[in-house]
Every structure is written in C-alpha cells, then in structure tokens.
Amino acid sequence: MAETMVKLQGICKRFGDLEVLKGVDLEVGRGEVVCILGPSGSGKSTFLRCVNLLEPPEEGEIFIEGNDICKGPGSGGGEQGWKLDFVRQRVGIVFQQFNLFPHKTALENVTLAQEKVLGRSKQEARAKASELLERVGLGEKLDQYPERLSGGQQQRVAIARALAMDPHVMLFDEVTSALDPELVKEVLDTMRELAEEGMTMIVVTHEIGFAREVADRVIFMDGGGIVEEGPPAQVIDAPQEERTKQFLGLVLEH
Amino acid sequence: MNQFFNQYFNFDVMQEHFGEVLVAFLQNLLVFAVAAVIALLWGLVLALLRQLPGKKFLPIRFITIAYIDVFRAVPILILILMISGGVPFLTFLPQEIRIPHWFGRPDPFWYGIAALVIVYGAFSAEVYRAGIEAVPRGQMEAARSLGMSHFQAMRHVIVPQAVTKIPAPMLNELISLLKDTTLVSVIALSEAVLVSREILAERLNSSALTLTAIFFLIIILPLARVVDKLIARQQLKVTRGAHIEVA
Numbered sequence: 001m002a003e004t005m006v007k008l009q010g011i012c013k014r015f016g017d018l019e020v021l022k023g024v025d026l027e028v029g030r031g032e033v034v035c036i037l038g039p040s041g042s043g044k045s046t047f048l049r050c051v052n053l054l055e056p057p058e059e060g061e062i063f064i065e066g067n068d069i070c071k072g073p074g075s076g077g078g079e080q081g082w083k084l085d086f087v088r089q090r091v092g093i094v095f096q097q098f099n100l101f102p103h104k105t106a107l108e109n110v111t112l113a114q115e116k117v118l119g120r121s122k123q124e125a126r127a128k129a130s131e132l133l134e135r136v137g138l139g140e141k142l143d144q145y146p147e148r149l150s151g152g153q154q155q156r157v158a159i160a161r162a163l164a165m166d167p168h169v170m171l172f173d174e175v176t177s178a179l180d181p182e183l184v185k186e187v188l189d190t191m192r193e194l195a196e197e198g199m200t201m202i203v204v205t206h207e208i209g210f211a212r213e214v215a216d217r218v219i220f221m222d223g224g225g226i227v228e229e230g231p232p233a234q235v236i237d238a239p240q241e242e243r244t245k246q247f248l249g250l251v252l253e254h
Numbered sequence: 255m256n257q258f259f260n261q262y263f264n265f266d267v268m269q270e271h272f273g274e275v276l277v278a279f280l281q282n283l284l285v286f287a288v289a290a291v292i293a294l295l296w297g298l299v300l301a302l303l304r305q306l307p308g309k310k311f312l313p314i315r316f317i318t319i320a321y322i323d324v325f326r327a328v329p330i331l332i333l334i335l336m337i338s339g340g341v342p343f344l345t346f347l348p349q350e351i352r353i354p355h356w357f358g359r360p361d362p363f364w365y366g367i368a369a370l371v372i373v374y375g376a377f378s379a380e381v382y383r384a385g386i387e388a389v390p391r392g393q394m395e396a397a398r399s400l401g402m403s404h405f406q407a408m409r410h411v412i413v414p415q416a417v418t419k420i421p422a423p424m425l426n427e428l429i430s431l432l433k434d435t436t437l438v439s440v441i442a443l444s445e446a447v448l449v450s451r452e453i454l455a456e457r458l459n460s461s462a463l464t465l466t467a468i469f470f471l472i473i474i475l476p477l478a479r480v481v482d483k484l485i486a487r488q489q490l491k492v493t494r495g496a497h498i499e500v501a
Binding site (some may be wrong): 053102 | 398415
C-alpha cells in the first residue's frame with residue numbers, strides 16, 4: 001500500500017449512554033478511495049467526523065500523515081489537546097446539508113477561508129476560487145447566492161470550497177442524500193473526477209453503484225463497528241457476512 | 255370632565271411651551287441615540303462572550319450569564335439613582351470619570367446613559383443570542399472545518415446571519431429604550447418629562463406632559479409599523495424555507 005495518509009486506531013465515541021463507535025480501526029493510503037456503507041445509526045457518519053475532529057473521540061488515536069493529532073486517550077474532552085489547526089488544514093469535508101454560507105455568493109463561499117485562514121490575497125483567492133468553480137462546472141454561477149442554486153450546484157460549490165484549502169484528504173458525509181435523484185449524478189461525477197486525479201477520499205455513502213465503480217476499498221459498518229471490508233467486487237458482489245448480505249439485499253432490491 | 259380636559263389638553267399651554275418641551279425632547283433623543291449605539295455594541299460583546307466554547311471559558315460564560323440575569327432584573331430607576339449617587343464617591347477613579355462632563359454634557363446625562371447601557375446591553379445580548387442560536391449548527395461546523403477559529407467563524411459566518419434574523423425584536427428593545435430615557439429625569443437631566451413637570455409646577459397644568467407623550471407617539475408609532483413589516487417579512491422567509499440573503 002502507498003504511504004499511509006490517515007490512520008485511526010480503536011476509536012470509541014459515546015453520546016450519553018449510547019455507544020456509537022466501539023473501537024474502530026482504519027488505515028487509508030495516499031490516493032486511495034474508501035467508501036463506507038452501512039445502515040442508519042451504524043456510526044459511519046460519526047466515524048467520518050472523528051477523522052477531522054468535528055466529533056472528538058473519547059478513546060483512540062488518530063494519525064494524519066503520520067502525525068498523532070490527539071494527545072491520546074483521556075486527555076480531557078473538548079478541543080484542548082487536539083491539533084485542530086493541523087487537521088483542518090489537511091482534511092477537507094463536504095456535508096450532507098451543503099452548509100454553504102447563505103450570505104455569501106458562490107465565489108465568496110470559496111474565497112472566505114482562503115483569505116482568513118491561509119492569508120491569501122483577494123486576487124489570489126479569487127483566481128483559485130474561479131478556477132475551482134469552473135472545474136466543478138459552475139463557472140457561470142460565481143456571483144449567485146446559494147439560495148439561487150440547485151442542491152446539486154450548491155453541493156458542487158461546497159466541494160470547491162473544501163478543495164480551495166488544498167486538502168490532502170477529502171471526507172464526504174452522505175453528500176448526495178439530501179439531493180433530488182436527478183441531481184445526484186452531477187455531484188458523483190465531480191467526485192469521480194477528483195478520485196481519478198488521485199485525491200485521497202473517505203466517502204460515507206448510500207450510492208452502491210458509485211462505491212462499486214470508484215472505491216478502491218469498501219467498508220461495511222453496523223452497530224458501531226466494521227463488519228466487513230475489502231475491494232468492492234468482494235464486499236458488494238460477494239459479501240461474506242450475514243449482516244452485509246442483508247443490508248445489500250435491502251438496498252439493491254430497488 | 256371639562257376640568258380634566260383643561261388639565262391635560264390645554265392647547266394654550268401646549269402652544270406656549272411647545273418650543274421648550276421640544277428642546278427637552280431632543281435631549282431624550284440624544285440620550286437615546288448615544289445609549290442605543292453603545293448598548294447594541296455592548297450587547298453583542300456580551301452575547302459573544304456567552305457563546306465562547308469549551309471548558310476553558312466556563313468562568314467567562316458564567317460571569318456573563320450572571321451579568322445578563324442580574325441587570326435584566328434590576329429596575330433602571332434604581333440603577334440610575336445608585337450610579338449618580340455612588341460613582342462620584344469612588345475616589346480611586348479619576349475626576350473625569352466620577353463626574354463626567356464629556357462633550358459638554360452634564361454628568362446626569364452620562365450617568366443616565368451608563369445605567370441604560372448596562373441594562374439594555376443585557377437585554378440586547380439576549381436578542382443577539384436568539385439570533386445566533388437560530389443559525390443552523392452546520393454553519394459553525396462548516397466554518398471550523400475550513401480552519402477558521404471560533405472567533406473568525408463568529409465574525410464572518412455566524413453574526414452576519416444572526417443579525418438578519420433579529421431586527422424586529424431588537425427594534426422593540428430600542429423602542430423600550432427610547433421611552434426609558436424619561437427615567438433620567440429623576441437625576442435632574444433637563445429632558446422632556448422633567449421640563450414638563452416644571453411647567454406643571456409653574457402653571458398648575460399637566461398639558462406639557464401630554465405634549466411630551468405626543469412627541470413619543472409621533473416617533474414610536476411608525477416604528478411599531480416597521481416592526482410589523484419586519485416580522486411579516488421574516489415569516490415569509492420562514493414559510494418559503496429560503497435562506498436570508500444579504501446583498
């Protein structure tokens with residue numbers, strides 16, 4: 001396997017009494033595309049959000065490009081002890097609900113953090129933003145506010161916004177789940193291109209077709225742990241575990 | 255009945271003292287304008303302090319919440335009396351703070367503003383808070399995941415959206431503030447109510463007070479309609495499910 005980009009070990013996460021993650025491990029190599037499948041409540045989104053510390057895990061270790069980004073387990077809750085800046089500059093995330101800034105145009109959505117976080121000049125940030133928006137097919141929509149854009153267009157702006165920070169790893173959290181069916185393809189196409197360009201990606205998704213075609217590896221999660229993992233041809237087309245078969249049976253029926 | 259009308263609606267008295275009362279009313283407007291600007295800023299600061307994340311800032315959050323609770327409960331009149339009666343004797347403070355005459359305004363003017371800012375800062379902090387909490391959680395997550403600090407996210411993402419959600423309740427606070435400027439009369443600032451009462455003492459007639467009330471009505475009634483409009487507009491946005499756009 002190529003150089004390890006992301007490594008998580010023994011990730012545990014609780015919400016009150018509910019144990020959402022029960023010691024999950026994952027290793028992702030440079031340029032690898034990992035798709036995480038699983039039923040609702042399996043912990044897959046929470047796990048993804050642990051990678052960039054949007055949900056700091058209670059136990060476990062996270063390495064980004066070999067750097068331990070936690071002080072270690074038991075270092076106390078909250079954001080203290082976490083190398084937030086290090087993570088956020090290397091790991092981009094795209095959300096189910098887009099979360100575009102509604103008071104900013106598409107262009108401003110993509111330039112804001114470039115200027116405020118990376119300290120790029122206005123011209124530099126604009127150039128980068130236009131280039132990225134062009135690339136996701138929104139070169140005509142630079143000055144539109146999110147409310148004037150379709151869900152698919154908004155999601156592509158969100159992808160451009162994350163890419164503008166030059167991340168080394170991209171996380172996708174059910175990015176097509178809130179979209180009308182006819183808009184799903186344009187977002188998946190954008191992600192497919194990104195994968196082909198060699199971006200390291202961890203994708204939580206319900207799009208089995210996308211996972212089969214684009215993923216290097218598929219992980220099936222249920223009940224706060226990994227049930228099965230392997231190449232898509234194995235996990236999706238010839239699953240070994242009963243729970244995987246059951247889930248895929250339900251999903252692929254339609 | 256006639257006596258009542260003569261006591262409160264004597265147009266001769268109103269006419270005769272019109273200029274005097276108007277000048278005094280401008281004093282109310284001036285107190286209002288200065289207090290409003292400072293209170294709106296102070297309220298925002300309080301609201302932001304209250305939203306600081308993490309264990310580290312627990313004491314600051316606690317103090318802020320205590321401040322907001324206390325000064326929403328204390329009657330402004332009492333606060334005005336305590337400040338004007340107490341601050342001059344705080345000998346460790348420099349003279350120009352104990353007995354302020356900034357910009358040629360008398361010290362009651364500044365004591366009144368201090369009391370109004372302290373109280374309306376607390377009230378407006380609660381309005382800002384409602385606005386901040388009405389911004390979806392995903393906005394903060396998105397900003398933070400792009401590497402922005404909590405403060406940057408507040409400044410560039412959360413607060414600009416929050417303030418578009420609160421103009422109606424904030425305007426209500428401002429209307430209330432404008433009326434409460436009359437309380438400063440208790441420490442002898444020559445504002446409209448004090449001047450009207452002096453006229454009452456001199457003429458044994460209350461019509462100047464009525465005139466003062468009319469001045470307030472003229473300013474505030476249109477504002478009440480503006481509040482209605484703002485609420486209706488907000489409702490429309492909510493029902494359409496649209497995001498708020500700030501050009």
